Amino acid sequence: MKLQEIKQIYQKSIDSNLLPFIECDACGHKFFYPRARCPRCFSNKLQVKNSAGVGSVFSYTKFNTKSGESVIYAIIELAEGVRMYSNVFAQRIYVGLRVKAIFKELKGKRVVYFEEEGA
Ligand SMILES: [Zn+2]
Numbered sequence: 001m002k003l004q005e006i007k008q009i010y011q012k013s014i015d016s017n018l019l020p021f022i023e024c025d026a027c028g029h030k031f032f033y034p035r036a037r038c039p040r041c042f043s044n045k046l047q048v049k050n051s052a053g054v055g056s057v058f059s060y061t062k063f064n065t066k067s068g069e070s071v072i073y074a075i076i077e078l079a080e081g082v083r084m085y086s087n088v089f090a091q092r093i094y095v096g097l098r099v100k101a102i103f104k105e106l107k108g109k110r111v112v113y114f115e116e117e118g119a
Helices: 003-015
Strands: 019-024 046-051 054-064 070-078 083-089 098-106 109-116
Touching: 003 019, 003 046, 003 109, 054 083
Parallel strands: 083 109
Antiparallel strands: 019 046, 054 070, 054 098, 070 083, 098 109
16 A cells, blocks of 8 residues: 555544554554554555554653643553554543543544543
């Protein structure tokens, strides 16, 4: 698959409120960031799959925007074992917090965020 095709499949999934990831058919490595080759074994035998959209906070950083808004940026580890960067909405943030994917429109494009499970 070409990177452009992968990006199109990704956007289609996200437009349908599904969280895509890639699984390498050659070595089984799973990753989120769209790539035409596996970052572990360089194979191009890749499959786009959809995640259940749940996981936990692996690591995070918290900062304030110029307007004083508090923003949490985190590495999420999905149930499938994939790690990805995302913004998280949570009252109290900590490593291991259970989160789920949510989808929002941003500047005309549908994007993925995470929020506390059960929020
Ligand atoms: Zn691989």
